[in-house]
Amino acid sequence: MNESNAIYREMGISDAVLTFADGVLATLTAPFARTDAIAEGNQAKVLLAMQRCRVNATHFNPSTGYGYDDEGRDNLERLYAACFGAESALVRPQITCGTHALALALSANLLPGDELLSPVGAPYDTLEEVIGIRPSTGSLREYGVTYAQADLRPDGTFDYDAIRRAIHERTKLITIQRSKGYATRPSFSVEEIGRLIAFCKQCKPDVICMVDNCYGEFVEDREPTEVGADLMVGSLIKNPGGGLAPTGGYICGRKDLIDRCACRLTAPGLGREVGVNMGLLTSFYQGFFLAPAVVGSAVKGAIFTAACYQRLGFRVVPGSDEVRHDIIQAVELGSRERMCAFCKGIQAAAPVDSYVTPEPWAMPGYDSEVIMAAGAFNQGSSIELSADGPIRPPYAVYFQGGLTWYHAKLGVLMSLQKLLDAGLIELK
Numbered sequence: 001m002n003e004s005n006a007i008y009r010e011m012g013i014s015d016a017v018l019t020f021a022d023g024v025l026a027t028l029t030a031p032f033a034r035t036d037a038i039a040e041g042n043q044a045k046v047l048l049a050m051q052r053c054r055v056n057a058t059h060f061n062p063s064t065g066y067g068y069d070d071e072g073r074d075n076l077e078r079l080y081a082a083c084f085g086a087e088s089a090l091v092r093p094q095i096t097c098g099t100h101a102l103a104l105a106l107s108a109n110l111l112p113g114d115e116l117l118s119p120v121g122a123p124y125d126t127l128e129e130v131i132g133i134r135p136s137t138g139s140l141r142e143y144g145v146t147y148a149q150a151d152l153r154p155d156g157t158f159d160y161d162a163i164r165r166a167i168h169e170r171t172k173l174i175t176i177q178r179s180k181g182y183a184t185r186p187s188f189s190v191e192e193i194g195r196l197i198a199f200c201k202q203c204k205p206d207v208i209c210m211v212d213n214c215y216g217e218f219v220e221d222r223e224p225t226e227v228g229a230d231l232m233v234g235s236l237i238k239n240p241g242g243g244l245a246p247t248g249g250y251i252c253g254r255k256d257l258i259d260r261c262a263c264r265l266t267a268p269g270l271g272r273e274v275g276v277n278m279g280l281l282t283s284f285y286q287g288f289f290l291a292p293a294v295v296g297s298a299v300k301g302a303i304f305t306a307a308c309y310q311r312l313g314f315r316v317v318p319g320s321d322e323v324r325h326d327i328i329q330a331v332e333l334g335s336r337e338r339m340c341a342f343c344k345g346i347q348a349a350a351p352v353d354s355y356v357t358p359e360p361w362a363m364p365g366y367d368s369e370v371i372m373a374a375g376a377f378n379q380g381s382s383i384e385l386s387a388d389g390p391i392r393p394p395y396a397v398y399f400q401g402g403l404t405w406y407h408a409k410l411g412v413l414m415s416l417q418k419l420l421d422a423g424l425i426e427l428k
């Protein structure tokens with residue numbers, strides 16, 4: 001029994017849950033040590049890049065108006081590029097979220113008549129409208145960009161024959177989603193992504209390979225840009241913002257492709273020369289500095305979730321002893337009631353809005369009801385502890401984030417308690 005148990009009891013966690021959790025934790029020494037080692041390596045990698053970019057106090061200055069000669073903004077972009085082994089980067093508060101960053105990278109680099117290919121099955125829900133899989137105003141489809149998809153094989157691996165068949169002279173850009181998103185397929189390792197990119201380039205040397213890196217940054221010791229990705233895209237209210245960035249997105253990669261993104265974000269002829277930093281640079285730099293440790297905490301929370309729910313007999317993706325490629329933990333709870341109880345627990349453990357009860361709701365960009373638990377400092381931030389999932393079979397809840405491991409742990413304890421209180425689990 002540990003020191004914090006008295007206060008956990010005061011918060012309503014029962015001895016049954018505490019004993020169960022202690023038993024689970026005792027089995028996690030090895031995966032936690034592995035997580036710490038990766039975080040340490042990534043912390044050094046970020047520091048080396050910050051030192052090479054000679055980050056200093058003037059880089060935190062706010063800019064106004066057009067944002068001409070915004071050295072802090074420009075150096076932040078050099079920092080991302082240096083850290084991720086890319087030629088160039090666009091890191092902006094004007095990129096409003098991950099979906100926006102992906103839409104920007106796609107619309108900047110696909111022209112009428114081009115085809116976009118996903119060789120890893122269906123993309124993240126919100127991209128369906130970006131691409132035009134579901135009809136939508138302003139979609140790529142409206143602009144005459146077509147879409148093709150090669151599904152994964154039943155075991156979750158790449159279907160190389162189908163991918164080869166899908167690549168033709170109009171295939172301009174290949175989008176690879178690293179994280180499973182709202183699916184229960186496995187997420188891909190950076191190594192697997194590297195192999196897939198090499199295969200696609202073998203089929204068509206000039207095809208652009210883009211990786212949706214949302215939730216993946218700093219989970220491994222390398223990023224997709226270090227294994228051949230031409231473009232890599234993510235959100236600053238996920239991993240690389242370290243919980244401090246209040247908004248923003250990034251795109252890293254080949255300079256010619258990033259320049260096109262800048263011209264699409266602002267205007268042709270203006271490109272990356274304009275764009276105020278909104279006074280957010282300190283949070284961007286400091287969040288990036290903290291990100292490796294924050295991601296390590298989130299990964300520990302995910303491993304602990306997997307171990308607890310696996311022991312209770314639920315299907316979890318990935319398993320507690322599997323190597324991680326993103327911060328997402330899927331738990332198939334099998335019913336709407338269990339999803340709601342789980343999310344109630346996460347919400348009750350939050351530093352903000354702990355007193356509210358999450359309810360399923362229709363969300364823009366998603367085609368079924370979604371339940372979300374989040375008590376975050378930054379609205380919608382999913383590097384902060386959160387849980388969500390579409391209310392549809394297999395009733396999987398997606399657990400992610402945790403700025404500190406201790407908070408993530410408390411969230412899991414609370415989720416177990418709520419399920420226990422509602423008679424929806426039995427602790428063994």
Ligand SMILES: *Cc1c(COP(=O)(O)O)cnc(C)c1O
Pocket residue numbers: 097098099100124126177178179180181212214215235
């Ligand atoms: C979160 C996410 C997105 C979309 O990001 P938003 O910031 O929610 O718009 C896209 N792809 C993946 C894999 C994600 O996890």
